[in-house]
Amino acid sequence: MILDEKKRTTLADVAVAAGVSKMTASRALRGAGDVSKAKADRVRQAAKEIGYVGNHLASSLSGKRSDLIGVVVPSVENIVFAEVLAGIADGIEGSDLQPVFGVTDYDLDKEYDVVRNMLSWKPAGIIVTGLDQSDATKRILENADVPVVQIMDVDGIPVDACVGLSHFTAGKEMAEALLKMGRKRFAYVGCGLDRDTRAAKRLSGFQAALSENGLAFVATRIGRARSTVKAGRDLSAEVLASHPGLDCIYYSNDDLAVGGAYHCIANGVAVPDELVLAGFNGLDLVDSLPIRIATTRTPRREIGRAAAEIVLNSNHGGGVGTERRKQFHPAIDIGV
Amino acid sequence: MILDEKKRTTLADVAVAAGVSKMTASRALRGAGDVSKAKADRVRQAAKEIGYVGNHLASSLSGKRSDLIGVVVPSVENIVFAEVLAGIADGIEGSDLQPVFGVTDYDLDKEYDVVRNMLSWKPAGIIVTGLDQSDATKRILENADVPVVQIMDVDGIPVDACVGLSHFTAGKEMAEALLKMGRKRFAYVGCGLDRDTRAAKRLSGFQAALSENGLAFVATRIGRARSTVKAGRDLSAEVLASHPGLDCIYYSNDDLAVGGAYHCIANGVAVPDELVLAGFNGLDLVDSLPIRIATTRTPRREIGRAAAEIVLNSNHGGGVGTERRKQFHPAIDIGV
DNA sequence: GATGGTATCGATACCGGTATCGATACCAGT
DNA sequence: ACTGGTATCGATACCGGTATCGATACCATC
Numbered sequence: 001m002i003l004d005e006k007k008r009t010t011l012a013d014v015a016v017a018a019g020v021s022k023m024t025a026s027r028a029l030r031g032a033g034d035v036s037k038a039k040a041d042r043v044r045q046a047a048k049e050i051g052y053v054g055n056h057l058a059s060s061l062s063g064k065r066s067d068l069i070g071v072v073v074p075s076v077e078n079i080v081f082a083e084v085l086a087g088i089a090d091g092i093e094g095s096d097l098q099p100v101f102g103v104t105d106y107d108l109d110k111e112y113d114v115v116r117n118m119l120s121w122k123p124a125g126i127i128v129t130g131l132d133q134s135d136a137t138k139r140i141l142e143n144a145d146v147p148v149v150q151i152m153d154v155d156g157i158p159v160d161a162c163v164g165l166s167h168f169t170a171g172k173e174m175a176e177a178l179l180k181m182g183r184k185r186f187a188y189v190g191c192g193l194d195r196d197t198r199a200a201k202r203l204s205g206f207q208a209a210l211s212e213n214g215l216a217f218v219a220t221r222i223g224r225a226r227s228t229v230k231a232g233r234d235l236s237a238e239v240l241a242s243h244p245g246l247d248c249i250y251y252s253n254d255d256l257a258v259g260g261a262y263h264c265i266a267n268g269v270a271v272p273d274e275l276v277l278a279g280f281n282g283l284d285l286v287d288s289l290p291i292r293i294a295t296t297r298t299p300r301r302e303i304g305r306a307a308a309e310i311v312l313n314s315n316h317g318g319g320v321g322t323e324r325r326k327q328f329h330p331a332i333d334i335g336v
Numbered sequence: 337m338i339l340d341e342k343k344r345t346t347l348a349d350v351a352v353a354a355g356v357s358k359m360t361a362s363r364a365l366r367g368a369g370d371v372s373k374a375k376a377d378r379v380r381q382a383a384k385e386i387g388y389v390g391n392h393l394a395s396s397l398s399g400k401r402s403d404l405i406g407v408v409v410p411s412v413e414n415i416v417f418a419e420v421l422a423g424i425a426d427g428i429e430g431s432d433l434q435p436v437f438g439v440t441d442y443d444l445d446k447e448y449d450v451v452r453n454m455l456s457w458k459p460a461g462i463i464v465t466g467l468d469q470s471d472a473t474k475r476i477l478e479n480a481d482v483p484v485v486q487i488m489d490v491d492g493i494p495v496d497a498c499v500g501l502s503h504f505t506a507g508k509e510m511a512e513a514l515l516k517m518g519r520k521r522f523a524y525v526g527c528g529l530d531r532d533t534r535a536a537k538r539l540s541g542f543q544a545a546l547s548e549n550g551l552a553f554v555a556t557r558i559g560r561a562r563s564t565v566k567a568g569r570d571l572s573a574e575v576l577a578s579h580p581g582l583d584c585i586y587y588s589n590d591d592l593a594v595g596g597a598y599h600c601i602a603n604g605v606a607v608p609d610e611l612v613l614a615g616f617n618g619l620d621l622v623d624s625l626p627i628r629i630a631t632t633r634t635p636r637r638e639i640g641r642a643a644a645e646i647v648l649n650s651n652h653g654g655g656v657g658t659e660r661r662k663q664f665h666p667a668i669d670i671g672v
Numbered sequence: 673g674a675t676g677g678t679a680t681c682g683a684t685a686c687c688g689g690t691a692t693c694g695a696t697a698c699c700a701g702t
Numbered sequence: 703a704c705t706g707g708t709a710t711c712g713a714t715a716c717c718g719g720t721a722t723c724g725a726t727a728c729c730a731t732c
Contacts, residue, residue: 010688021712026690034710056456057402058688061393061717068436076425082418089412089439098453100404100436103425117434120392229624258621265601265626285594285621288565290601346718357682362720370680394718397687 009052018046029054060122065146069311070118070126071101072111074196078227080253080281080300081129084151087304088127095312097124106195108134119144125311131156132197147314149307153198154327161314163306163326167198170296170330171205174250174278177332178294179213183248183276186210187219189235189260190252191227199252202280206250219243227252232259240269247275254279254286257293265291272335282333292335299328345388354382365390396458401482405647406454406462407437408447410532414563416589416617416636417465420487423640424463431648433460442531444470455480461647467492468533483650485643489534490663497650499642499662503534506632506666507541510586510614513668514630515549519584519612522546523555525571525596526588527563535588538616542586555579563588568595576605583611590615590622593629601627608671618669628671635664 015025020039028035028043035043046052060066071088073081088099100121102114111128115137118126125147131154133141141148141159148160155166178186193200210216221239225231232255240246240263251257257279264271271277271291279286282297306326351361356375364371364379371379382388396402407424409417424435436457438450447464451473454462461483467490469477477484477495484496491502514522529536546552557575561567568591576582576599587593593615600607607613607627615622618633642662 012688022689023691023712024710027711030690032690036710039710053452053456055397055458055688056453057393057397057458058717059690061391061397061719062688062690063717064690066393075422076418077415077422079413079415079418082412082415082421085418085437086411086413086439096453098436098438098457100434101421102434103422116389117392117432120389121434122391122393229621233624259624262624262626285565288569288595288598290598348718358719359682359721360680363681366720368720372680375680391718394687395720397689398718398720399687400720 008055009050010055011052013050014043014047014052017050018043064122065124065315066122067097068100068121068123069097069308070115070121070123071099072104072114072118072126072128073101074104074106074129076101076103079283080298083300084304084307087301087306088308089304090301091305091308092312097308097312104129106192108137112137112140116140119146122146124315125149127151127307127311130197131158131162133159147311149310151303151307153201154325155201158325161310161324161326163303163310163328165298165328165330167201168205168208170280170298171202171207171250172209173205173332174202174280174294174296175206175209177334178248178250178276178278179209179215181276181334184215185218185245185247186215187221187239187243187246187249188217188251189221189223189232189239189249189256191223191225191231191235191256193222193252196252199280202252203250218246227255229255229259229262232256233263234259236260236263237267240275249275249277251277251279254281254283254295257295258283258285258289261289261291261293276335278335282330294335295333297331297333299330302328344391345386346391347388349386350379350383350388353386354379400458401460401651402458403433404436404457404459405433405644406451406457406459407435408440408450408454408462408464409437410440410442410465412437412439415619416634419636420640420643423637423642424644425640426637427641427644428648433644433648440465442528444473448473448476452476455482458482460651461485463487463643463647466533467494467498469495483647485646487639487643489537490661491537494661497646497660497662499639499646499664501634501664501666503537504541504544506616506634507538507543508545509541509668510538510616510630510632511542511545513670514584514586514612514614515545515551517612517670520551521554521581521583522551523557523575523579523582523585524553524587525557525559525568525575525585525592527559527561527567527571527592529558529588532588535616538588539586554582563591565591565595565598568592569599570595572596572599573603576611585611585613587613587615590617590619590631593631594619594621594625597625597627597629612671614671618666630671631669633667633669635666638664 011022011025015022025043028040104111127149129152131150138159150158150162152164154162154164155168219239221235223231223235257277260277269275278294280296282295286295347358347361351358361379364376392403440447463485467486474495486494486498488500490498490500491504555575557571559567559571593613596613605611614630616632618631622631
């Protein structure tokens with residue numbers, strides 16, 4: 001069987017078909033200069049006819065960078081990061097960049113491995129979650145000669161560029177808003193704070209606002225499990241049982257807060273009159289909840305898109321013009 | 337400044353440091369045979385000392401396949417696919433494969449482009465959602481000489497391998513369970529059925545069971561928007577207003593069903609006594625809902641993991657031994 | 673001692689593109 | 703006619719690994 005050769009068509013095939021050299025074909029297809037319009041058209045035509053698809057591996061190896069864009073997130077199950085991914089997908093739409101992702105499980109050593117591994121693809125850019133990597137990770141990022149965008153957080157010094165919001169401020173502003181509503185007896189419910197440094201920053205911002213007003217948390221419940229609706233429901237039940245008279249619970253995020261809402265609905269706790277629940281993120285499922293809870297609306301998708309655009313610009317125009325620090329100022333929704 | 341050379345260390349550096357040839361170093365680091373234990377140790381030692389990290393692009397270009405595993409999903413915002421991604425991440429853990437993802441937005445043409453583009457990375461495998469790609473897409477998948485795993489669905493003929501469940505059966509079994517509860521006046525609420533063929537399969541399974549029992553949907557509401565909690569809430573309100581006396585609503589998925597639940601809670605509709613709500617997927621947020629709704633619990637994470645393992649096996653052992661069709665039989669949760 | 677087999681290693685040719693630089697042609701200016 | 707500049711193209715050397723195959727050494731067997 002001589003027919004049905006499995007071999008993919010290569011640039012050389014295109015060149016032969018168009019009657020030019022490989023180099024000219026390469027230039028024509030990339031839109032690089034130094035090709036006459038006539039030949040460029042012939043090349044494009046030939047490529048289309050024989051169904052040529054470039055080999056990304058070859059061009060990436062040869063060229064300075066690849067068409068891959070590395071995305072490092074702590075978890076993909078968390079809808080927040082899924083939405084960030086969606087934003088990134090939006091941002092690179094039409095640019096033939098492709099996202100590769102790595103998951104760290106909030107583990108700094110794993111993060112180092114993932115980043116290191118990612119860099120060996122010579123990505124066009126790398127987007128990592130948070131500003132608080134280990135020193136070793138930051139070092140390889142700095143030396144990598146690749147645009148680095150740290151996302152979600154801006155409370156700190158970025159390696160290169162960062163896009164996100166101040167979690168300290170977010171926590172503080174939420175506390176101030178709740179204080180203005182007249183709330184006085186606060187509890188805090190959170191999960192995984194030792195690993196999620198952004199949640200910890202929100203907490204300290206919240207606490208700062210409380211102590212400025214001579215207050216402090218009446219109760220604190222920090223779970224070690226993942227942040228889930230179920231965990232929120234359980235922890236809320238515990239804290240409400242052990243500390244009667246609370247008038248507000250601040251959660252480390254919406255998932256937990258929704259769990260709290262479920263508990264209140266099931267047990268007839270009047271929300272928000274008797275008790276105000278406050279989360280963080282402004283997820284879809286919060287909006288349609290039969291009761292209203294407070295939350296900070298984070299622009300997840302926009303953050304992803306902005307990060308992708310920074311990478312794009314860095315590759316396109318040399319990256320000098322781009323903003324190195326893009327801070328969003330999320331709105332607070334008090335829940336009526 | 338001669339120091340601080342940006343150049344990454346390469347395999348040649350390792351070879352020199354270990355006093356062997358590039359080829360021997362390559363073999364030692366990969367664990368390929370034909371290397372004495374003494375030299376292999378020396379190479380590994382040298383690699384560690386100079387901090388060598390292999391260049392994936394070069395090895396991928398040279399080798400038969402890359403260390404990339406392509407994942408094509410219709411959407412990443414949908415928590416269902418995010419969980420599948422998490423399962424894939426689980427499955428490839430420890431295998432130095434990295435997932436690249438492409439998003440199709442349920443668009444067949446875009447799917448073709450994404451798949452085609454993905455294949456040009458010579459991935460170690462490609463995981464695509466669903467069995468119902470366009471003919472052109474199926475053709476390039478067949479000819480690609482790459483393990484292909486189609487996920488979520490098994491109602492049809494896979495290109496290569498598939499992992500998932502029968503959506504027709506899932507719909508049918510749910511209907512049968514609800515009929516057994518004595519429900520008689522059914523409504524259907526769904527979104528995006530024209531593009532989500534699996535939801536459409538569930539619907540026809542459900543209808544098949546109904547007509548076997550001499551019944552049919554009293555009302556049907558098909559939205560064109562994305563499946564969101566909000567859409568579910570709105571559509572539920574509509575259908576309940578226009579068709580009083582319904583005793584069960586089947587939704588195309590849990591997101592919509594949760595929206596329905598929110599509507600019922602807010603409007604005092606007794607669930608499940610007066611009205612049973614049935615969704616699909618068994619999401620986290622359904623479990624902790626203050627009222628109980630019916631759902632089919634799909635093993636999303638397991639599907640992802642199984643798909644990754646099929647790819648892994650195909651690369652490892654030649655892939656002959658692996659199962660080509662893995663069907664899960666999801667449990668139905670009737671919601672008390 | 674000749675022969676055959678196995679274990680170990682390295683030289684060389686790729687993989688499929690891109691960067692670089694020199695060659696050629698054509699035009700304007702003097 | 704000669705020089706200089708620009709536009710266009712191609713030959714060649716990589717990019718950093720892996721596949722292939724031949725060379726060498728060492729041992730057992732006859």
